[in-house]
Amino acid sequence: MKKIAFLGPEGTVSEESARFFFEGQPVEFVPYKLITDVFSATAKGETDASVIPIENTIDGSVSLHHDLLIHEYDLPITAEWVYPSIQNLIGLPGAELSSIRKVFSHPVAIGQCREFIGSNLPHAELEPVSSTAEGVYLVKQQQRQDTAAIGTLLAAAKYGLQVLKPTVQDHKNNYTRFILVGSRFSRMEGSSREKTSILVTLPEDYPGALHQVLSAFAWRKINLSRIESRPTKKKLGSYYFFIDIQERLDTVLLQAAIEEIQAIGCQIRILGSYSSYSYEHKKENSEV
Numbered sequence: 319m320k321k322i323a324f325l326g327p328e329g330t331v332s333e334e335s336a337r338f339f340f341e342g343q344p345v346e347f348v349p350y351k352l353i354t355d356v357f358s359a360t361a362k363g364e365t366d367a368s369v370i371p372i373e374n375t376i377d378g379s380v381s382l383h384h385d386l387l388i389h390e391y392d393l394p395i396t397a398e399w400v401y402p403s404i405q406n407l408i409g410l411p412g413a414e415l416s417s418i419r420k421v422f423s424h425p426v427a428i429g430q431c432r433e434f435i436g437s438n439l440p441h442a443e444l445e446p447v448s449s450t451a452e453g454v455y456l457v458k459q460q461q462r463q464d465t466a467a468i469g470t471l472l473a474a475a476k477y478g479l480q481v482l483k484p485t486v487q488d489h490k491n492n493y494t495r496f497i498l499v500g501s502r503f504s505r506m507e508g509s510s511r512e513k514t515s516i517l518v519t520l521p522e523d524y525p526g527a528l529h530q531v532l533s534a535f536a537w538r539k540i541n542l543s544r545i546e547s548r549p550t551k552k553k554l555g556s557y558y559f560f561i562d563i564q565e566r567l568d569t570v571l572l573q574a575a576i577e578e579i580q581a582i583g584c585q586i587r588i589l590g591s592y593s594s595y596s597y598e599h600k601k602e603n604s605e606v
């Protein structure tokens with residue numbers, strides 16, 4: 319059976335989203351404490367693929383995860399899906415909101431609930447931890463009525479704690495985009511569109527290089543869904559451009575665009591060509 323690494327312990331948003339994505343597939347989910355361990359499990363061959371949160375509606379791109387993919391782990395992106403991040407305030411049974419003085423959660427989840435925390439828990443100290451479920455686990459361990467965590471319903475149930483307040487994220491449309499890196503799986507139900515991700519390094523001292531890169535896509539009417547710049551870490555002002563393209567890699571048009579970009583001296587690394595699944599589309603399919 320294929321093994322899927324995710325950010326643990328059990329009960330994270332990553333686990334919820336992976337279970338949703340692989341619903342009905344014979345796979346085994348394996349939790350890892352740190353996101354670097356999630357990447358390296360597949361790089362070392364302990365698992366077949368890793369689930370990586372890459373972007374969130376409220377908090378934006380997860381820079382660390384982009385950088386790990388760029389600099390540390392040469393693993394292809396083999397699928398992408400979107401999943402709602404529904405956060406809940408979780409504590410010991412009977413705990414009162416007004417007495418909460420400490421809240422554990424993943425920094426991204428804290429970022430998603432800032433307004434709620436400001437208005438409802440103004441005196442609480444915020445303690446960032448390695449995942450939302452790690453925070454819920456710590457509340458269970460510490461057994462304190464004045465301590466809570468922001469996490470999933472799955473984690474509240476797993477650790478036998480109470481949901482003190484459900485859906486505390488500041489915006490209803492709080493979605494996270496997850497990528498799968500490592501092995502390729504057969505096509506899931508509910509595929510929406512094909513995408514390719516590339517990493518472009520511009521030639522030095524070439525005025526207008528980025529403009530030329532973008533125009534290679536523009537005049538061919540190739541749609542880009544995202545451009546993210548990340549430092550190359552070699553010197554200040556030097557960047558990689560992470561580009562998501564709404565086209566399969568093997569199309570004539572995209573191949574020609576890539577050749578044109580290389581011809582002006584850019585370096586291109588293909589990060590993956592994969593199916594992208596939207597939440598609604600996949601959900602509709604699984605409900606039929």
Ligand SMILES: O=C(O)C(=O)C[C@]1(C(=O)O)C=C[C@@H](O)C=C1
Nearest residue numbers: 330331332371403424426449450
């Ligand atoms: O801590 C978790 O539950 C995770 O799965 C990690 C993570 C993230 O890194 O963005 C994933 C989605 C949530 O929106 C918040 C945190």
